[in-house]
Amino acid sequence: MRTVACPSQVVDPWLAHTVRIVSITDEVEGVATYHLEFADADTADSYSFLPGQFNMLYLPGVGEAAISISSDPSAQGTLDHTVRIAGNVTGELARTDVGSTFGLRGPFGSSWPIDDCAGGDVVIVTGGIGLAPLRPAIYEFLNRKSEFGHITLLYGARNPFGMLYTSEYDDWQLRGLNVNTTVDRSSQAWQGNVGVVTQLLDRMPVPDPKKTSVLCCGPEVMMWYTARSALGRRIPKDRIWVSLERNMNCAIGLCGHCQFGPTFVCKDGPVIRYDRVASLLKVEGF
Amino acid sequence: MINQQLSGKEMFLPKSEIQSLIDLLRNDGFTVVGPTIDQEAIVYNEIASVDELPRGWTDRQEPGKYRLQKRGDDACFGFVVGPHSWKKYLFPPLTTVASAEKTEAGWQARTPEPDSTRFAFLGVRACELAAIGIQDRVFTEGTYVDPVYAARRRNAFIIAVNCTQAAPTCFCSSMNTGPRCTSGYDLALTELEDGFVIESGSKEGESLVAGLATQDLTSAQITKADSVRQQAVDQQTRHLDTEGIRDVLLTNLSHTRWEEIGDRCLGCTNCTMVCPTCFCSSVEEVADLSGETVERQRHWDSCFNLSFSYMSHGTTRDRISHRYRQWLTHKLASWHDQFDTSGCVGCGRCITWCPVGIDLTEEVAAIRGDGSASATGGAT
Amino acid sequence: MSTSAGKPKLGVFKFASCDGCQLSLLDAEDHLLDVLGLVDVTYFLEATSHIEDGPYDVALVEGSITTPHDQERIQDIRRQSSFLITIGACATAGGIQALRNWADCDDFIRTVYASPEYISSLATSTAIADHVQVDFELRGCPINQYQLIEVIQSLVAGRKPRTRTHSVCMDCKQRGNVCITVATGEPCLGPVTQSGCGAICPTYNRGCYGCYGPAKQIHAQSLTDHLIGEGAAPAHVVQLLRNFNSGAEPFRDESNRVEALT
Numbered sequence: 001m002r003t004v005a006c007p008s009q010v011v012d013p014w015l016a017h018t019v020r021i022v023s024i025t026d027e028v029e030g031v032a033t034y035h036l037e038f039a040d041a042d043t044a045d046s047y048s049f050l051p052g053q054f055n056m057l058y059l060p061g062v063g064e065a066a067i068s069i070s071s072d073p074s075a076q077g078t079l080d081h082t083v084r085i086a087g088n089v090t091g092e093l094a095r096t097d098v099g100s101t102f103g104l105r106g107p108f109g110s111s112w113p114i115d116d117c118a119g120g121d122v123v124i125v126t127g128g129i130g131l132a133p134l135r136p137a138i139y140e141f142l143n144r145k146s147e148f149g150h151i152t153l154l155y156g157a158r159n160p161f162g163m164l165y166t167s168e169y170d171d172w173q174l175r176g177l178n179v180n181t182t183v184d185r186s187s188q189a190w191q192g193n194v195g196v197v198t199q200l201l202d203r204m205p206v207p208d209p210k211k212t213s214v215l216c217c218g219p220e221v222m223m224w225y226t227a228r229s230a231l232g233r234r235i236p237k238d239r240i241w242v243s244l245e246r247n248m249n250c251a252i253g254l255c256g257h258c259q260f261g262p263t264f265v266c267k268d269g270p271v272i273r274y275d276r277v278a279s280l281l282k283v284e285g286f
Numbered sequence: 287m288i289n290q291q292l293s294g295k296e297m298f299l300p301k302s303e304i305q306s307l308i309d310l311l312r313n314d315g316f317t318v319v320g321p322t323i324d325q326e327a328i329v330y331n332e333i334a335s336v337d338e339l340p341r342g343w344t345d346r347q348e349p350g351k352y353r354l355q356k357r358g359d360d361a362c363f364g365f366v367v368g369p370h371s372w373k374k375y376l377f378p379p380l381t382t383v384a385s386a387e388k389t390e391a392g393w394q395a396r397t398p399e400p401d402s403t404r405f406a407f408l409g410v411r412a413c414e415l416a417a418i419g420i421q422d423r424v425f426t427e428g429t430y431v432d433p434v435y436a437a438r439r440r441n442a443f444i445i446a447v448n449c450t451q452a453a454p455t456c457f458c459s460s461m462n463t464g465p466r467c468t469s470g471y472d473l474a475l476t477e478l479e480d481g482f483v484i485e486s487g488s489k490e491g492e493s494l495v496a497g498l499a500t501q502d503l504t505s506a507q508i509t510k511a512d513s514v515r516q517q518a519v520d521q522q523t524r525h526l527d528t529e530g531i532r533d534v535l536l537t538n539l540s541h542t543r544w545e546e547i548g549d550r551c552l553g554c555t556n557c558t559m560v561c562p563t564c565f566c567s568s569v570e571e572v573a574d575l576s577g578e579t580v581e582r583q584r585h586w587d588s589c590f591n592l593s594f595s596y597m598s599h600g601t602t603r604d605r606i607s608h609r610y611r612q613w614l615t616h617k618l619a620s621w622h623d624q625f626d627t628s629g630c631v632g633c634g635r636c637i638t639w640c641p642v643g644i645d646l647t648e649e650v651a652a653i654r655g656d657g658s659a660s661a662t663g664g665a666t
Numbered sequence: 667m668s669t670s671a672g673k674p675k676l677g678v679f680k681f682a683s684c685d686g687c688q689l690s691l692l693d694a695e696d697h698l699l700d701v702l703g704l705v706d707v708t709y710f711l712e713a714t715s716h717i718e719d720g721p722y723d724v725a726l727v728e729g730s731i732t733t734p735h736d737q738e739r740i741q742d743i744r745r746q747s748s749f750l751i752t753i754g755a756c757a758t759a760g761g762i763q764a765l766r767n768w769a770d771c772d773d774f775i776r777t778v779y780a781s782p783e784y785i786s787s788l789a790t791s792t793a794i795a796d797h798v799q800v801d802f803e804l805r806g807c808p809i810n811q812y813q814l815i816e817v818i819q820s821l822v823a824g825r826k827p828r829t830r831t832h833s834v835c836m837d838c839k840q841r842g843n844v845c846i847t848v849a850t851g852e853p854c855l856g857p858v859t860q861s862g863c864g865a866i867c868p869t870y871n872r873g874c875y876g877c878y879g880p881a882k883q884i885h886a887q888s889l890t891d892h893l894i895g896e897g898a899a900p901a902h903v904v905q906l907l908r909n910f911n912s913g914a915e916p917f918r919d920e921s922n923r924v925e926a927l928t
């Protein structure tokens with residue numbers, strides 16, 4: 001017979017909390033932000049998350065989807081998830097109205113290394129919906145602005161209409177974030193950069209690369225090119241972080257779906273230091 | 287609880303006393319599970335009587351082939367391992383992990399009460415003890431504990447049996463998991479002609495033995511037990527070279543062999559289903575037609591399924607070669623990073639029960655490029 | 667999926683088939699009324715003589731195309747239907763009657779019918795997808811009623827239907843079945859056949875006949891080479907592949923390859 005250790009587990013990890021949609025913000029075509037609150041006050045009080053972590057949003061009868069948290073971790077208020085309609089769960093969510101309830105498990109996964117970035121410059125590189133998991137990190141950097149050097153956001157989108165959270169950019173700029181955007185395809189009104197986001201990294205000044213941190217979220221190939229560009233700017237490979245995406249079913253490292261070599265993306269990731277996955281990023285079908 | 291201070295004394299248990307052992311456990315509220323013959327194989331099912339054990343039968347195994355055969359004696363455990371493993375009890379193929387109900391206050395989720403079944407496993411081999419140890423790490427020793435596994439495991443009583451023979455598919459010696467049972471059991475048996483050598487591995491085991499009509503061992507019995515256990519070592523012909531295996535595999539992700547295996551592999555999932563350590567699963571929604579009561583059912587899944595790595599913008603491992611590579615590199619390489627152990631215990635089930643007889647030891651040897659193992663064994 | 671009138675309009679259409687798949691819907695007994703409550707059944711001759719004209723939001727099509735008249739009829743149904751689902755092996759792969767594709771159909775007609783000149787038949791039996799675009803295939807001979815219910819429920823809810831695509835082996839192992847090919851040598855198509863039946867045949871000690879058709883990305887030759895290597899007669903393997911899904915490309919091609927060996 002065996003004593004089974006249950007060190008930190010006080011609740012069943014399969015138990016979903018009931019959340020209610022407080023409001024819905026349409027962001028861009030096919031993308032909306034769901035502002036949620038817990039039905040249970042105790043859960044609301046005890047719940048906290050770190051920038052980069054995700055929740056499993058559970059629509060009973062349809063299934064679960066892993067969605068990054070995109071609100072400010074230190075602010076009171078709603079728990080926000082910016083969701084792109086992609087599958088059955090997100091499709092069902094798009095048909096769900098304000099006031100509806102569903103389930104939520106979380107938070108899960110690793111977080112952006114905010115503390116490790118202190119004392120140096122920070123470059124955030126992302127594209128499209130990839131800004132959603134980085135928004136809590138942006139809030140955190142700006143809340144603690146004095147601890148960091150220059151903070152830069154390099155953000156790419158397919159076209160000017162595909163950019164998230166544009167109404168916040170002025171505020172971010174005022175608070176000290178250097179927002180730098182680019183689009184793949186320009187339109188008449190667009191006065192900004194055209195081209196892939198890594199070009200912005202190639203062109204920007206990196207005065208102290210050894211103390212510069214890069215936080216990147218996007219498709220694997222984009223993260224690979226970002227890392228290559230960062231390494232080209234002599235930023236050390238252990239100062240580059242990426243956020244991985246894999247099929248996630250349980251979110252607690254027990255179902256096996258999200259494995260990426262030694263990494264369980266759900267619990268060792270999604271945020272992971274680049275040098276730990278660099279050799280696997282370009283292996284086809286791995 | 288295993289590993290308490292024990293007398294460690296081995297005793298002799300007459301063959302007739304196995305029924306007493308089963309009875310004691312059943313009277314104590316255990317569901318006794320043991321080997322029995324069903325569907326032309328030796329499988330694990332609930333048993334109540336010693337007569338249900340595969341007395342006088344053995345198994346003949348080779349890649350992609352398994353046959354029952356009569357023995358010349360009436361040994362109860364004179365075989366190796368079959369298609370079932372104990373994981374079907376600790377990590378059931380289908381189980382409900384949560385449910386949800388639509389109430390006036392909105393959706394309410396619930397999780398089930400822990401399973402209170404107390405299983406007593408009779409006839410757990412050394413490789414299987416190792417497999418249970420590995421699943422313990424996966425399900426109970428990480429950040430999150432699986433409540434289903436933990437409840438069943440906590441209550442399980444394990445009676446190990448030392449192998450006295452090996453199949454050509456066995457390679458536990460390579461994996462350092464057997465054939466001798468050394469820990470992780472409540473009781474361990476070694477079968478002799480007229481009875482068993484019995485040793486306790488826990489206080490619970492010790493107190494159970496106290497209720498059995500044991501005898502002191504004779505020196506002849508001690509010698510005989512040593513020799514039959516040695517037989518299981520000597521009969522092993524298959525070998526897996528584990529030296530630096532993690533790096534060998536993870537630095538050969540583009541080896542041409544993966545594509546060759548991908549053409550032979552059926553992607554049918556049999557190897558992962560019979561593997562005693564494979565733990566992959568999926569949770570699915572099972573709703574009633576009103577859609578207002580939903581069960582979240584977890585079933586065994588497999589990295590060999592195309593849907594396993596599906597994401598809305600594409601499937602990560604969209605070729606069988608990718609999926610075989612995932613399975614083998616996980617089992618033998620990245621498992622070390624994740625759980626500080628190999629995921630393979632050398633039981634040989636994946637070799638026997640592959641419908642086309644793919645042999646992982648042969649595949650590893652080919653990737654090493656040394657040809658040290660062959661389909662017929664090739665002990666070095 | 668919904669229409670201006672409320673419930674989606676459902677039509678059930680039959681081509682060359684045994685009606686077994688339509689019966690699966692009627693067999694759903696406990697669930698039948700609930701399922702039918704989700705949709706408006708406007709064409710279902712097997713169940714009711716009340717019929718309404720199209721268009722249809724969902725068309726369930728049973729059976730294969732074996733006559734010139736059916737060739738035209740399926741085009742008409744496709745034109746009238748927003749979402750077309752084939753149900754069963756006949757509709758998705760040509761069915762057992764696709765065995766005629768390896769024979770002389772005129773010869774059959776001359777043998778069976780006293781006045782063959784009245785029979786208008788094509789030389790082949792082919793899947794619906796060979797003639798029109800198919801939006802979803804529901805496999806099986808017959809189909810699994812729970813899968814059908816799932817498909818109808820999903821469409822009504824606006825979801826993508828969830829039907830599993832893994833091999834029969836996974837269901838077999840989860841039931842605790844011992845692999846009959848490995849344990850007895852009896853050939854079984856389970857490793858290359860799609861799930862859906864719950865592994866019925868192997869559960870009753872029979873090899874799988876492949877009723878649910880080929881699973882995704884199969885290597886049928888690897889299995890047939892092994893079966894023949896273990897002593898199965900190539901002619902038997904050909905028969906195994908040429909059953910209810912003989913017209914499914916992976917089974918058809920492999921049966922042709924093995925036949926050429928004999």
